[in-house]
Amino acid sequence: MKTSVDLLIENVERLLPGHEEALMGVSVAVDAGQIQAIGPATKIAGLFDGSRTLDGTGKLLTAGFVDSHTHLVFGGERSGEFVQRCAGADYENIASKGGGIRASVRMTRAADLQQLIDSARPRLQRMMESGSTTIEIKSGYGLDLESELKMLRAIRQLSEEFPIEIVATFMGAHEIPDEWRQDRAEYIRIICEQMIPQVAREGLAEFCDVFCERGVFDTQESTQILQAGLDNGLKPKVHADELAASGGSLVAAQVGAISADHLMEVTAEGIEALKSAGVVPTLLPGTTFYLRKSGYAPARSLIDAGLEIAIATDRNPGSCTIESMLFIAGLSVMHMGLTPTEAIIAATRGGAHALGREARCGTIETGKRADLVLWDVPNEEVLIHEFANQVPRIVCAAGRIVFDSHIASIERSDLTSDQGV
Incomplete structure (x- = not known):
């Protein structure tokens, strides 16, 4: 039986920084504000169901x-x-x-x-x-x-x-x-x-x-x-x-x-x-x-x-x-x-x-606070090459999605259906 978690980020192209070095082809399970598990995508998919699932295919996941x-x-x-x-x-x-x-x-x-x-x-x-x-x-x-x-x-x-x-x-x-x-x-x-x-x-x-x-x-x-x-x-x-x-x-x-x-x-x-x-x-x-x-x-x-x-x-x-x-x-x-x-x-x-907070944030590790940023690029080299242009796809703070580039601009515009274009 699978364990239910708040968020699954699946099939991430590259994850940085982890405990020691970057990981590739992994999924991350998040629950109650913390990182619950990190592992090969197929393994995580067999262990967890997410209330919300994000597709990390072709994307870089960094710590906040x-x-x-x-x-x-x-x-x-x-x-x-x-x-x-x-x-x-x-x-x-x-x-x-x-x-x-x-x-x-x-x-x-x-x-x-x-x-x-x-x-x-x-x-x-x-x-x-x-x-x-x-x-x-x-x-x-x-x-x-x-x-x-x-x-x-x-x-x-x-x-x-x-x-x-x-x-x-x-x-x-x-x-x-x-x-x-x-x-x-x-x-x-x-x-x-x-x-x-x-x-x-x-x-x-x-x-x-x-x-x-x-x-x-x-x-x-x-x-x-x-x-x-x-x-x-x-x-x-x-x-x-x-x-x-x-x-x-x-x-x-x-x-x-x-x-x-x-x-x-x-x-x-x-x-x-x-x-x-x-x-x-x-x-x-x-x-x-x-x-x-x-x-x-x-x-x-x-x-x-x-x-x-x-x-x-x-x-x-x-x-x-x-x-x-x-x-x-x-x-x-x-x-x-x-x-x-x-x-x-x-x-x-x-x-x-x-800031003396290395035990709780700064890396993507099991047990740490789920401060995560998903980028629409495959690795950090592309991200830095385009540093003046890139906007996060998702920002997650303590397991809560606080920014979603696909919807944030609509929310900020305060548009209503009867305003016309």
Whole structure:
């Protein structure tokens, strides 16, 4: 007698990533939000009946993307800066005149909680529909207690609305706000003694991140802030070695951070430190691309050193508005030397490691959450070759189909039969 399950995906051409390597010619049984079985198509067909069945013939099945680094909640928009950069201005010059992060801080402080939720919702929807089933979101555009809490409460509300997993990170150490530029030590005290304890009391974040960079937070300040986070149960992450070799990777290793992100300027010493401490390098090629810079992170050096890397969008209001993890994977192949297989693994399994979620998502394995994306291509090489064009056939989050390309456009159009054409 066959076992009834919620979903069967049959005759998949190729499955990636599995436990060790890609599988071919398999079917996947899903029930109660989890992957129940994976095996040869004929075997699975003899064991299970699906309440819904999807034909995977000629199609690639990947794990849902894990976007482990975003700044998705913010007030206002900064399209004017994009136009300025395209006309020749650089990011640092714009920031020195009150733009950049400081501009987003002003607009985020001015927005109320509901405005932040409403503006972020369509961004999250698009990301989910492009295949992201786990998304990390940082605060960091408030830079005072109430505004940081407002951002994190918006993230919490969004996590309750969406069927995907949303992970919150506190990042009050994103920049020194204007009102504390003459007394940065006092602002750091506020982060450590007021913001972090309150965030922890309300259970608003899992991680604490800091922008360790010259002109922002130095290595000593970054260590102090991350240690305060650890003391309050927040696991550390670091924006590291983005603009210069500022020691961020060494800080990440010292405090036992789960990830060190950006790393365009990481040194050989930094790479060795990350490896020794088991820190996941998270690379963000979309930011380099969007800012029209040439110095991409040294992905091959990190991989050749034995590190498993993650890639992520860094979706934010100013330096990267890319929301598609597939687009990021394409950039990784074009500009960082990854193979298509490595890029998909970095966007799934690597991202799960960068969030400490490798036991529940990031690969297609029995017992893991059924976060799955079915693509109308036979393999990852075709998928990456067409990274700017491909839309998922199906996105499944915890066993629930949350996007179906065959019907979603009709639902969104809100058409009725008497409207005509």
